[in-house]
Amino acid sequence: MMIKGLKNIGNYFIMMKKVMSRPEKYSVFLKQLKLEIGKIGLDSIGIVIIISFFIGAVVTIQQSINLENPLLPKYLIGLVSRDALILEFAPTMIGLILAGKIGSSIASEIGMMKVTEQIDALEIMGINSASFLILPKIIAAMFFFPILIILSITIGIIGGWLGGLSMDIPTADFVYGLQYQFIPFYVTYSLIKTVVFAFLITSISAFYGYTTKGGAINVGKSSTLAVVYSSILLLIFNFILTDLILS
Amino acid sequence: MIKVENIRKEFGDNLVLNDVSFSFEKRKTNLIIGESGSGKTTLLKLLIGLHTLDSGNIIYDGRVFNEMKLKQKRLIRQEIGMLFQGGALFDYMSVEENIMFPLTMFTEQSEEEKLDRVNFCLQRVNLENTNTLLPSELSGGMLKRVAIARAISMNPKYLLCDEPNSGLDPKTAIVIDNLIQEITEEFDMTTIVNTHDMNSVMQIGENIVFIHKGVIWWEGNKEELIHTNNKELNDFVFASELFKRLKNK
């Protein structure tokens, strides 16, 4: 168990070394990159909007119940919701959702290519298959996840505002709270986390896909493992980064 | 010519190939036959470096492949066309894109030149006007033919085919066999075909090796094969009762 884990980590780094090489042909690489931005980024916008909206609303409603005290100013609810969304809910929650959505699709796509010998076909054409398939995915995600997170924060705040209205928080108070003692670095921190998560999710899922052996059944297994391990590592790195950056 | 010298390959403690030496000749369709699990696919994958050798040498026209760095190996691989057991077409690309792919990756040809080459290859395998179809829209025989077209798009010196007619009906299988043999001569290639299909052997068997128990148990051509006294080979080739009776007549 322990040994298998270490072996996997070793193999992960061996694969990543192969991934990190110069693309054979930039025109083809750019085409792949565009395709992946579509698949990884644009196709995730819908789910990010829906989830962020409801999370934002729920967070605000909960805060307004917690902070229901005549001594506390109402704008505090806007402030607390804002920070909760920026610091944690947007990057981590959306990160986990994307680990499920994108992780499983990357692992099954690459896994299927592996078991149907399409990866061998690339290799024997003389192409570095790891770099060809995986690098565009990693770069697309690292580029597009931050956009998704900014979107998530924005939509979350809109959800929060509407949730607040339902709890009789006046718009003026909510907006005042949003602006009150705003620390721009929190956004930076959130985006740093996001970029790391993007790298973890795509590279780990690609690893499980790339090392699939056998037939179609194993593709399903790889895709499950991809989601489980990218989620776990995402949470571990969330802890490490928070510890390093914020404290 | 592709030469293998004293090749040995073990998976764990499963000794698959033990001291195999052979020359696959140019302009010929060289056949590797043997039971399922005898190591035919393993041998092909060793030849292109998808598996690593335990010992021995693989020599492409005087160039020792197994001693090369990966970068040099990739250059040799660009001279090799390979037909995989399942076709291995890229399933998100159309027929045209599949065949064009190696050209896009490795040549500086214009779109027109590439398209000309694609159409030439498609015509060579009798599949004109299938350019826009996706692999999922092709029949098994068409899939194999597109895979052949892709394998020859770069004008390879070597063509390796893993069971090119598995899963095809006997008539289509022979079409594929003949096609492989024709293009081998036409383009001056060294071709190696793995098969356990006796129809193929009788159709195109000029230079045959029989792998059994990890070694080359027998080699020869199809006439010699029919008249052989080698017991294991006979058991393999004339496996059915009907064939046994026919041979004994």
Ligand SMILES: Nc1ncnc2c1ncn2[C@@H]1O[C@H](COP(=O)(O)OP(=O)(O)OP(=O)(O)O)[C@@H](O)[C@H]1O
């Ligand atoms: N990657 C691998 N890891 C471990 N063992 C393997 C691997 N590939 C093949 N083998 C073993 O090597 C032996 C030969 O397999 P191979 O696929 O070469 O047979 P084959 O002659 O091509 O059979 P078939 O006609 O069924 O395709 C088998 O016992 C198989 O289990």
Ligand SMILES: [Mg+2]
């Ligand atoms: Mg085989």
